[in-house]
Amino acid sequence: MNIADYKGVWVFAEQRDGILQKVSLELLGKGKEIAEKLGVELTAILLGSNVDKLAEELVAFGADKVLVANSHLLKHFTTDAYTKVIAQLVKERKPEVILVGASYLGRDLAPRLAARLVTGLTADCTGLDVDMTTRNLLQTRPAFGGNIMATIECPDHRPQMSTVRPGVFEKLARDNQAKGTIEEVKFELEESDIRTKVVEAVKSLKDIMDISEAKIIVSGGRGVGTKENFALLKELAEVLGGSVAASRAAVENGWVDKAFQVGQTGKTVRPNLYIACGISGAIQHLAGMQDSDYIIAINKDATAPIMGAADLGLAGDLNRIIPELIAQIKAIKA
Amino acid sequence: MNIVVCIKQVPDTNEVKIDPKTNTLIREGVPSIINPDDKSALEEALVLKDSIGAHITVISMGPPQAEKVLREALSMGADEAILITDRAFAGADTLATSNALAGAIRKLDYDIIFAGRQAIDGDTAQVGPEIAEHLDIPQVTYVEKVELMGNELKVRRALEDGYEVITVKTPVLLTAIKELNVPRYMNIKNIYTAFQKEVKIWTANDIDVDKALLGLAGSPTKVRKSATKEAKGLGELINKPAKEAAEYAAHKLKELHII
Numbered sequence: 171m172n173i174a175d176y177k178g179v180w181v182f183a184e185q186r187d188g189i190l191q192k193v194s195l196e197l198l199g200k201g202k203e204i205a206e207k208l209g210v211e212l213t214a215i216l217l218g219s220n221v222d223k224l225a226e227e228l229v230a231f232g233a234d235k236v237l238v239a240n241s242h243l244l245k246h247f248t249t250d251a252y253t254k255v256i257a258q259l260v261k262e263r264k265p266e267v268i269l270v271g272a273s274y275l276g277r278d279l280a281p282r283l284a285a286r287l288v289t290g291l292t293a294d295c296t297g298l299d300v301d302m303t304t305r306n307l308l309q310t311r312p313a314f315g316g317n318i319m320a321t322i323e324c325p326d327h328r329p330q331m332s333t334v335r336p337g338v339f340e341k342l343a344r345d346n347q348a349k350g351t352i353e354e355v356k357f358e359l360e361e362s363d364i365r366t367k368v369v370e371a372v373k374s375l376k377d378i379m380d381i382s383e384a385k386i387i388v389s390g391g392r393g394v395g396t397k398e399n400f401a402l403l404k405e406l407a408e409v410l411g412g413s414v415a416a417s418r419a420a421v422e423n424g425w426v427d428k429a430f431q432v433g434q435t436g437k438t439v440r441p442n443l444y445i446a447c448g449i450s451g452a453i454q455h456l457a458g459m460q461d462s463d464y465i466i467a468i469n470k471d472a473t474a475p476i477m478g479a480a481d482l483g484l485a486g487d488l489n490r491i492i493p494e495l496i497a498q499i500k501a502i503k504a
Numbered sequence: 505m506n507i508v509v510c511i512k513q514v515p516d517t518n519e520v521k522i523d524p525k526t527n528t529l530i531r532e533g534v535p536s537i538i539n540p541d542d543k544s545a546l547e548e549a550l551v552l553k554d555s556i557g558a559h560i561t562v563i564s565m566g567p568p569q570a571e572k573v574l575r576e577a578l579s580m581g582a583d584e585a586i587l588i589t590d591r592a593f594a595g596a597d598t599l600a601t602s603n604a605l606a607g608a609i610r611k612l613d614y615d616i617i618f619a620g621r622q623a624i625d626g627d628t629a630q631v632g633p634e635i636a637e638h639l640d641i642p643q644v645t646y647v648e649k650v651e652l653m654g655n656e657l658k659v660r661r662a663l664e665d666g667y668e669v670i671t672v673k674t675p676v677l678l679t680a681i682k683e684l685n686v687p688r689y690m691n692i693k694n695i696y697t698a699f700q701k702e703v704k705i706w707t708a709n710d711i712d713v714d715k716a717l718l719g720l721a722g723s724p725t726k727v728r729k730s731a732t733k734e735a736k737g738l739g740e741l742i743n744k745p746a747k748e749a750a751e752y753a754a755h756k757l758k759e760l761h762i763i
Binding site: 314485 | 515517520597598599602625626627628629630631632633634636637638642643644645646658661662663664665666667668669670671672673676723724725726727728729730731732739740741742743744745746747749750751752753754756757758760762763
């Protein structure tokens with residue numbers, strides 16, 4: 171493998187049912203920064219059936235080029251089809267970096283692809299940078315359950331692959347004047363290549379707001395005590411114009427749906443305001459919210475780890491503090 | 505039916521603490537456990553064994569002390585246990601690890617390979633799919649339900665906002681998430697027989713893989729540096745009656761133009 175032959179930054183543009191996933195747009199934002207540092211082109215890789223309109227979207231969000239693989243066999247994601255097509259494109263065109271959103275599907279695709287290409291993959295990167303002396307990607311990620319931060323490099327193999335969770339990077343503002351090339355690519359793919367069959371697809375959480383979009387979050391943990399008591403947090407969230415979220419403990423107790431879970435195995439959020447109620451502040455939870463602009467923690471225990479991560483810690487009973495806080499906020503707003 | 509289950513011994517990262525004086529991880533005294541997602545993978549294999557009869561082999565790559573989790577798996581009901589352990593595996597990233605495990609699995613008969621989705625120390629969710637690629641078998645990840653229908657499986661895989669039902673023929677690799685089931689406890693009879701059984705120890709010489717693909721040398725990714733996260737400086741701590749605390753907080757929010 172001649173490293174120098176590999177040029178260009180690719181972003182896998184994940185679409186589901188013809189809708190581009192936000193994480194892919196976020197990766198275009200970061201990808202552009204990396205491509206500029208390296209002085210190379212940013213290319214979005216789009217697979218699907220009749221998804222040309224999405225290619226224009228990708229240009230508007232920063233792609234210099236979009237490679238479109240169009241086939242009815244690519245309409246729904248399957249590991250076999252997507253891995254085969256992307257691996258072919260990589261072998262032909264030799265990108266030096268590939269970024270994949272760490273959605274459930276991204277985390278299915280990326281390792282399969284990395285193993286096929288015999289290259290390195292770093293999962294759930296929270297930071298991406300370039301070492302200008304070597305042109306190597308510097309990939310930073312939490313490790314040991316989020317207790318440490320590691321910087322990983324893939325010096326001798328190409329492409330360098332990373333997955334990134336939704337909400338970690340920001341997408342660029344949409345630019346309808348942006349120019350880019352859209353190319354429909356040829357590839358080999360037969361029905362017999364695909365060994366799994368999707369027989370049913372069910373969306374079970376229709377109108378639940380994506381908490382990673384919320385600017386203000388009121389989050390509850392074990393200290394909330396009961397499912398019913400979450401109503402208190404909901405009220406506080408409403409008066410602030412924000413959303414409710416939860417720690418893993420609250421989700422595992424069945425008090426809220428897992429779509430609201432913040433943390434290492436939940437979502438990453440970076441709202442303007444994060445109020446942690448009855449949350450102890452385990453590392454795995456902090457990993458999902460510590461980049462929030464302002465963090466308030468309400469906890470009976472003044473020595474709980476969350477207090478060390480918060481900008482403002484209120485030691486006390488959330489059942490007393492939250493109603494008072496709601497009253498105070500209403501008074502100020504009036 | 506032959507089932508192979510890949511398990512990993514991990515430190516219980518939920519119990520890890522940071523030494524406040526030095527801001528480093530306290531690694532001593534951290535209990536070791538079977539990785540939770542792997543335990544669910546094993547439980548699913550045991551459920552299949554209970555319903556249709558299956559031979560379950562659990563396998564792990566690790567240092568000698570990983571034998572402990574293999575014994576625990578035998579106590580839960582697995583039939584055979586193999587520890588692949590060798591200094592040649594040291595420093596392995598996910599690709600090298602998956603190559604070692606695939607090398608071992610090539611020596612076994614399997615219809616289904618179960619693995620946990622991700623380990624609580626590495627959190628990558630890469631080894632399962634990479635093993636499937638090396639063995640050239642299909643994969644289904646984030647599995648939350650498994651039904652056997654002849655030589656075909658009907659599997660439910662979780663998505664962020666719902667799920668998909670997928671059919672696939674064996675051999676296949678499935679990665680399990682905790683939602684799949686509630687793992688059983690070890691049972692007294694099995695604990696006794698677990699200690700009668702031998703945990704087979706295999707080295708790099710016993711597995712079917714190119715040695716150049718193992719260990720640090722076989723790892724395309726390298727750790728350049730690692731550090732405990734800097735503790736965000738302690739902010740303000742208010743220890744006052746609810747009303748005053750709330751007043752202070754509301755005032756702060758106004759200052760910050762949040763309200």
